[in-house]
Amino acid sequence: MGDKANTPGAAGRAVTADQPSSIRNVVLVGHSGSGKTTLVEALALTAGAINRAGRVEDGTSLSDYDEIEHRQQRSVQLSLVPLEWGGCKINLLDAPGYADFVGELRAGLRAADAALFVVSAAQEADAVAGATRMVWDECAAVGMPRAIVVTHLDTARTDFDQLTRICGEIFGGDDPDAVLPLYLPVLGAEAADGHAPATGLVGLLTRRIFDYSSGERVENPPDDGQAALIEEARNRLIEGIIAESEDESLMDRYLGGEEIDLKTLIDDLEKAVARGTFHPVLAAAPAAPGGKQGLGTVELLELITRGFPTPLERPAPTVTTPEGKARPAVTCDPDGPLVAEVVKTTSDPYVGRISLVRVFSGTLRPDETVHVSGHGLADRGHEDHDVDERIGALFTPFGKQQRQLNKCIAGDLACVAKLSRAETGDTLSSKDDPLLMEPWTMPDPLLPLAIRAHSKADEDKLSQGLARLAAEDPTMRLEQNQDTHQVVLWCLGEAHRDVALERLRNRYGVQVDAVPHKVALRETFGEKAAARGRHVKQSGGHGQYAICEIEVEPLPAGSGVEFVDKVVGGAVPRQFIPSVEKGVRAQASKGVAAGYPLVDIRVTLTDGKAHSVDSSDAAFQTAGALALREAAADSRINLLEPVAELQVLVPDEYVGPVMSDLSGRRGRVVGTEQAGPGQTLVRADVPEIEIGRYAVDLRSISHGTGRFDRSYARHEPMPPQIADKIREETEK
Known part of the structure; x- marks a missing residue:
């Protein structure tokens, strides 16, 4: 790698591929601000593919053209940029680096066959070690090839050598020699601020200097001083490559003093990268004004085309029939059965719904009818899909442009227009042979946002806007809470929440107001009570007459509302006893103190009176409800709050701060256990009213490395001082 240049692809036309072996699907991963989007533009x-001003031929920007991204100054969605280099089509998937948009990142991992981890030398090492490490481990679990690109060398807080060592320690784990540089930066004259900008690269294997100071890559031999500096790094790189070689005799030959030829080293390097066992480190920077090539971009394109695997080398996800019956594994064959997956859904005001699709088998063509199968995510507002749809145009995006395609073969990605039912995660297959792909893991949204329509006009459009929002973003959960009667959007964080509100407002034309999120409180009797319900009205004509006497006693948690009839002697006629029960239960559902449902009580009807003419079903319902209210007026009523069972996974160094924070939320830690190297799982019971913002707060406490799950455990009595405060707010 790095020993020759390649011919760039022509701009202004759709980049196509005729065979899977000429396709490379690469996702760019990295912390927010690491320079992923700038790197994509430098590669383009x-x-x-773009001109020196960083523009497509129509003058628009290649990346971050979405209005929300412009306003927020960060990527919030997965974007596809197809390039051509050395006879290969490269699909670059630029994934957001902010933790709130991890769903977009997961979609990129699903669509890609290799990952570029972009690390900024201008950021603190913690930015490398945080959430990026978790994504690295996800890639390692599925054997995805990975390489590391160091950016921002011109404003470095950490020099290249030091950052390479940090990456080896963080990403290499037990084998730091599996993370080594292929090139070393050549530094120019030191600037006034003390930084020396990189002007070129030293190829460690080829011992050649690639000078970018003119804006174009020029190859030169090293001088005597440079040659001496690279030998130590070169020897370590060779040992790292040989350690991963399938030729077990190579190490003995090398240690015996034999000079290993360059072709053997490069071949073994490319194989180790493709297998995901060796992770090269490179440096890159955008071109200087007027330049045609950015620092390290040629080397990076060579690594992608020669070292990263083709779709033929990566196994496809498991497929079944929509009914769940097993099917043989699909292969990356353009002539095979059609199996494609929607990895992203967006809405365009002019085109309508657009689906970004990865084809795993077969060939997708415009205007054909396909079967849409979806797992549905009922808890997130998604329905199951099992329908036939006719797809519209097929195209590849390039900035704001849509470049038409006449087909998309196995291993490639394309955008499909007018799939009105398909949502992110759905499978497209032949209508004569429907298939369903195993879904990828979606993070659970844990930050609640309660909303209501701003006006009557917005109320009419709200349900449709929410449905379209849910179709685009499977990491968002839509809840119509039956207890609190609130519409709740569950998000991954505050930035995710803000983007959802802005999309509702600007993309779907729905203005909503955020309101305080309510938890489902309950009421119960704290002691036994008795009362009489008297509903007597006789003002001429047909009157109303019903009297009932009840006793109320508390029951264990989870008992609900029991009704017992102990009337003797026909004091309450038999036909009106169900009426009393109906009235009691209706009042219990409304509450008797603060307006929350009354639970865990036994109501016993002991006596009453009736009138031969004026008694009725309605009268005894009213009397039953009145009796329950009277009993509550003279008794202690407890408010019950829901308690969640939290499982918090954090690195060991954050266990103390996390446990202290949970205690401050009235939580009870019930246990801890090791959950892997350097990881601890903390289990705690915490009132739900205290964890509304825990998704945000945990990220702050753990520097982005903590995760948690929550599940309803039970309702428990609320402390009196907090209950009194809630009652006061209810009265106001």
């Missing part, structure tokens, strides 16, 4: 410039 080197490949000849």
Whole structure:
């Protein structure tokens, strides 16, 4: 790698592929601000896809053209940029780096066959070690090849050598020699601020200097001083490559003093990268004004085309029939059965719904009818899909442009228009042979946002806007809470919440107001009570007459509302006893103190009176409800709050702060256990009213490394001082 240049692809036309072996699908991963989008633009410039001003031929920007991204100054969605280099089509998937948009990142991992981890030398090492490490482990679990690109060398807080060592320690685990640089930066003259910008690269294997100071890559031999500096790094790189070689005799030959030829080293390097056992480190920077090639971009494109695997080398996800019957594994064959997956859904005001699709088998063509199968995510507002749909145009995006395609073969990605039912995660297959792909893991949204329509006009459009929002973003859960009567959007964080509100407002034309999120409180009697319900009205004509006497006693948690009839002697006629029960239960559902449902009580009807003419079903319902209210007026009523069972997974160094924070939320830690190397699982019971913002707060406490799950455990009595405060707010 790095021993020759390649011919860039032509701009202004759709980049296509005729066979899977000429496709490379690569997702860019990295912390927010690491320079992923800038790197994509630098690669596009080197490949000849954009001009020197960083623009597509129509003058628009290649990346971050979404209005929300412009306003927020960060990527919030997965974007596809196809390039051509050395006879290969490269699909670059630029994933957001902010933790709130991890759903977009997971979609990129699903669509890609390799990952570029972008690390900024201008950021603190904690930014490398945080959430990025979790994504690295996800890739390792499925054997996805990975390489590391260091950016921002011109404003570095950490020099390249030090950052390479940090990456080896963080990503290499037990084998730091599996993370080594292929090139070393050549530094220019030191600037006034003390930084020396990188002007070129030293190829460690080829011992050649690649000078980018003119804006184009120029190859030179090293001088004597440079040659001496690279030997130590070169020897370590060779040992790392040989350690991963399938030729077990290579290490003995090398240690015996034999010079291993360059072709053997490069071949073994490419194989180790493709297997995901060796992770090269490279440096990259955008081109200087007027330049045609950015630092390291040629080397990076060579690594992608020669070292990263083709779709033929990566197994496809498991498929079944929509009914769940097993099917043989699909292969990346353009002539095979059609199996594709929607990895992203967006809405365009002019085109309508657009689906970004990865084809795993077969060939997708415009205007054909396909079967849409979806798992549905009922708890997140998604329905199961099992329908036939006719797809519209097929195209590849390039900035704001849509470049038409006449087909999309196995291993490639394309956008499909007018799939009105398909949502992110759905499978497209032949209508004569429907199939369903195993879904990828979606993070659970744990930050609640209660909303209501701003006006009557917005109320009419709200349900449709929410449905479209849910279709685009499977990481968002839509809840119509039956207890609190609130519409709740469950999000991954505050940035995710803000983007959802802005999309509702600007993309779907729905103005909503955020309101305080309510938890489902309950009421119960704290002691036994008795009362009489008297409903007597006789003002001429047909009157109303019903009297009932009840006793109320508390029951264990989870008992609900029991009704017992102990009337003797026909004091309450038999036909009106169900009426009393109906009235009691209706009042219990409304509450008797603060307006929350009354639970865990036994109501016993002991006596009453009736009138031969004026008694009625309605009268005894009213009397039953009145009796329950009277009993509550002279008794202690407890408010019950829901308690959640939390499972918090954090690195060991954050266990103390996490447990202290949970205690401050009235939580009870019930246990801890090791959950892997350097990881601890903390189990705690915490009142739900105290964890409304825990998704945000845990991220702050653990520097982005903590995760948690929550599940309803039970309702428990609320402390009196907090209950009194809630009653006061209810009265107001």
